[in-house]
Structure formats: structure tokens, C-alpha cells
Amino acid sequence: MERRIVVVGYDGAELLEIASLNTSLAMANVTGEVKPPYRVLLATPGGRPITCPTGLVMQGHESLERLTGPLDTLIVAGGFGFEAATSDARIVAHVRRLAAVSRRVASVCTGAGILAAAGLLDGRRATTHWRYADRLARRHPSVDVDATPIYIRDGHVLTAAGVTSALDLALALVEEDHGAEPARRIARELVVYLQRPGNQAQMSIFTDAPPVTDDLVRRMAAHITGHLDGDLSTATLAALGGVSERHLTRLFREHLGATPGRYVRRVRTEAAAQLLAGGTLPLTAVAGRCGFGTTESLRQAFVDRYGITPSRYRAASVRS
Template sequence: MGLGGGLGRRFVVVAYDGAQILDVACPCGALEVANSHGASPPYVVELATVSGAGARSSSGIVVGGARRLASLTGEIDTLLVVGGAGTWAAATDQRLLGQVRRLAQRSRRVASVCTGTFVLAAAGLLDDRRVTTHWGYGASLAAEFPSVTVDPAPLYIRDGNVYTSAGVTSALDLTLALIEDDHGPTLAREVARELVTYLHRPADQAQISTFLAAPPPSNRLVRDLLAHITANLADDLSPSALAARAGVTSRHLNRLFATHLGTTPARAVRLARTEAAAQLARASELSLAAVARRCGFRSATTLRQAFLDHYGVSGDKIRRMADMPRPLDPETAKTPRA
């Protein structure tokens, strides 16, 4: 299905004026790299717009080489609708919606990036499905389309043959997942390495880090301690050690963290270590035991529990793409795995 006359996997990207250029570039760039690493059958990417003219992105850059949506015939492997500032006009363009509905019937799978979810919903393709979108627009999507179940937390969601993803760069996570589905984890891993990105983030990882979800704390002492924590994860970061560094009592330190972060010093440290360990586990060849030590956990077992508590997934799932042989880790050779 969708192999474009035997030439490859036909991947149609639907764009419009005001599209976010990264929503277009991330998938297309990843598929190009997959082809260069031997994707077989290769991806054949087509950009399509209502008029067949190029799309002026929200940044002002015009993406050319488009085809007219109405001219597309034959089977399609993947139909992808991008998002961006022009979504709201696109989601009310009946010509666009009609073509998206028509092409979805010819497609093995249908996907959206960011607010492109609104276009799929307006086309009636998301009724009774669980979907995601950019975290800032989840409430609006749910209110406008009550027949759609909106979960704004994950990076991407698959419901049947429909894939929806979160904001902007999650397009890369989604595309890596599609490449893995089509060609296996080894090729997806090679693509991620060439693109110098994390080996792709699990779908159910939260869209944003807890430390990015809110403005930096206004209290300078708390800001300085957070900077110290993130830069020295393997050090003694016990509440008493942090209080001594700040020159305050442990009780006063607890009050400061409760007021400015809404948590305790111990929980803030555990969160910083967990998020750093997740990034290191996906981006490096280190064993989980070595990752645990570098990020201040007592053992790999303790780290696995932290992953389960924070992300709801195991350490193995977080680094599930790391299936290639790993070089012997000197730290692991010295210290048995927990």
C-alpha cells in the first residue's frame, strides 16, 4: 500500500501559507537521511498545497516544489499535515479539508504535526480517537472538537493508523518513530545520530521538562541552588549539604523551595537527576548503571524506579533504540551492575 508504483514509500506533506517551516523541514530532512542510509524501499516525498504553488511559511521563507492536492492520484503511504500560524485559516478552507479527506482514504497512515491536528479534526478524521497537539492548544482543540479525546501531554500518539504529534520539533520524534516502524530501530538510530539528536524520545514522554514548564524562580538563592544542582548531579546534594552551601538552615531551605518551586529540595534534586539521566540514556552508549552513577543515583535499580515514577516507563523503553552493540564501559567494568 502506498509504494508509489514500486518507486518507494510515497510520503505526502500537506502545507499552506503560514505553516511552521520546522514542521516541514524536520520530517523531510529525516526521510532524506533515511534514504541516504539505505531505506528500502526509499521514501518519495511530495509537498502539496491547494493551489500547487509554494507555501509561504510563518517565518517568511517560501517552500517551493509543491504539487496541487487535487492532482494527486494513486496510493499514498503516509499523508502528513503540518501546523503553524496558518492552521486556523487552513482548518476552515473547505477545498483543503476536502482534499485531505479524499487523500486520507488513499493513505496507509495519516499524521499531523503540532496544530496540524486541528486540520485533521476539522476534516472529520479524528472523531472518537485519542490525539495530541502542541501543549498550548490542547484545551482549544478539546473545546472545538468534543468528539476528539485530547491528551496534550505526550510527544506523539498513535491511534490506529492515525498519528498526531506535539509542537514543532516533536515532528522529528514522530518521523523517527515512523522510520522505525517501516525499517526497524537500527536505521532510525542511524538517522538520529546523523541528525545529532537524542535517540528518539518515547511517545509518552512529557512534552516539556518540569524545569521549563514555569519561569525561573524569582529568589536568587533558589536559582543559584538549581544551577548548582544541575551542574553537579553526582555530588552530595542532600538537603543538609544544599543548606550549608546556601548558608541557611535546612528548615529555611525547605520553606524557600516550597514557596518558589512548590516542592522539597530532595524532590527537586531527584527530578533534575531523572531528567538528566533520561537524556544521557538516550544520547549515549553508557550502560544504565554508568548513567545512574553520573547522575547521582545509587544504582541502576534506583534509576529505573525514578524513570517509572516520573515518566511511567522503564529505562529499557526510554533507550529502546539502543540495540546496537555497545563498547565496554570502563565504569561498568569496575563496578558490577546493580
């Protein structure tokens, strides 16, 4: 007996997404962590080879048109070719047909657009790559699009954010099927430092650098990240920058999309998340280093930002 996992690919599908899914689930079989084992199949139109954006060619295992159920999981990959795939009535129809005979359905990145075109996300909360979230929301107003999380589960449907989130999705599927410990062991075999919780944000303040068009905003952002445990009130920052609080607030809203207070809270919370995921500091020490003062303030900020408490975030992040 096997768990049949079907990944739907097409010309322009992202190789890294397909490989992350295939390798992670195959590794589960190799390590002997899962019973029954996974059987991962790549289904393509006509069963033909598909050309990925990098120019590499992948051979399909099955013809999308001839594939029948029941299936354990149907996963639609994303990629630059998703627009053509979404416009292909045959691909959309067969995804809809196979979803009806699958225990669960998922997508990675812009594959969510194909699920939405098939009506499989209507009335559901879903995510996709942050760059395409607004487009998905405009085209499918019946879908509750949330561009923040790495992945979302709504009922039996899962959607993952983009590209490397396919790895997070695969590990989440293993954990759902077989428990947390097998997923951790597989992550170690794959040399994955961190299996990110689904609620973790796609975009980080540490990778989404502030614009360089405004020197004052750039200097204030640098000061904030370098003095998390200091006085970062709007009044103090305004005095440091030699401007009024009102002017500083206007600049922050214009260039960073948040007031100084909200920006500081976000930076502190993400810094705390990094400390929790990568170390064993007590919560009191993490709160102090990041300027929260108390563990209760840290807890409230975490729940607001990630939807879980700091202790649960650490438990989900640690790979023993």
C-alpha cells in the same frame, strides 16, 4: 512501486517541518536503505506556491483538491497559518477525504488542529506543540490531548509535538517500515545525535528555567541541579534556605508547579536520561550519580516519567 507520502501545506505552514520530513525520507532513498522507495509530495491548495512564516516560498507538487489515493501516509504540517487552515472548510474536507484512502495519517505541531477539525482525532490520544495543547483540548474535548511526549501513535494515527519533532516522526516512520537499523543509518547521515524516543518529554527541566522572580526558589533549584547525589529532602532544603518546610513547599508549588520532592525526582530523572543517552555508564553508576541510590529506584522513576525502563530508553537513544 513507491510509497507515496503526501505532506499537506498551506500559507503559513512551517518550512522546517516540511523540510525535515522531505529530507529525512529522501535520504532514506539516497542511502538505498528502503525498498520500495518513498516518494514525498507537497500538496497545497490549488497546487499553488505557499509562503512560509519566514517569507520563503515553497512550490507545491500536487493540488490538494485533485489528489487521489491510495496513499501510504498523509502528514499535515503545522505552522502559524494553522488557524486559517483549520477554518478553511475545503482544506479540512480534503484532509478528511485523503485520510480515508491512506494507510496511516500523521501531523506535526499545530497540524493536529487540522486533523482534529476533520474528526480524525476523536477518541484518540494525541499531542501537539506544548504551547497550543490547552487550546486544542478546549476546542476538541473528544481528543485526549497529552502535551508531554515528542510524538504519539494511536492506531494508524501519529501526532508529533512541534517543529523539529518532524525529524523524530520521519525516523520513526522509517523504523516502522524498515526496522531500527536503517533508521539509525539515516540518522547518522543526517548528523542527528539522538533519535529521541516518542515518550521523551517536550519540555525539560534544563531548558525550562525556574522563574527569576523568587531568589529563594532560584537558589534552591540551582542547588538541586548541582548536588543530585546529595541529601535533597524537603527538610534539608528548607534548612538550607532558612525557611520552614511548609513555606518552601508553597513556594515550589507556586513557582515550579511541584512540591520539592517531586521537583527533585524530576530533575534527577532527566539528568539520568541525559547520561543514558550520551554515554556508556552502567545503570548502577547512573543511579548513584543522580541520587537514586539503587537501580530499582531509577527504574521506577523512569517508568513513571517516560513510560519505559532505563535500559529500553538507552537502547532507543543510542546511535551506533
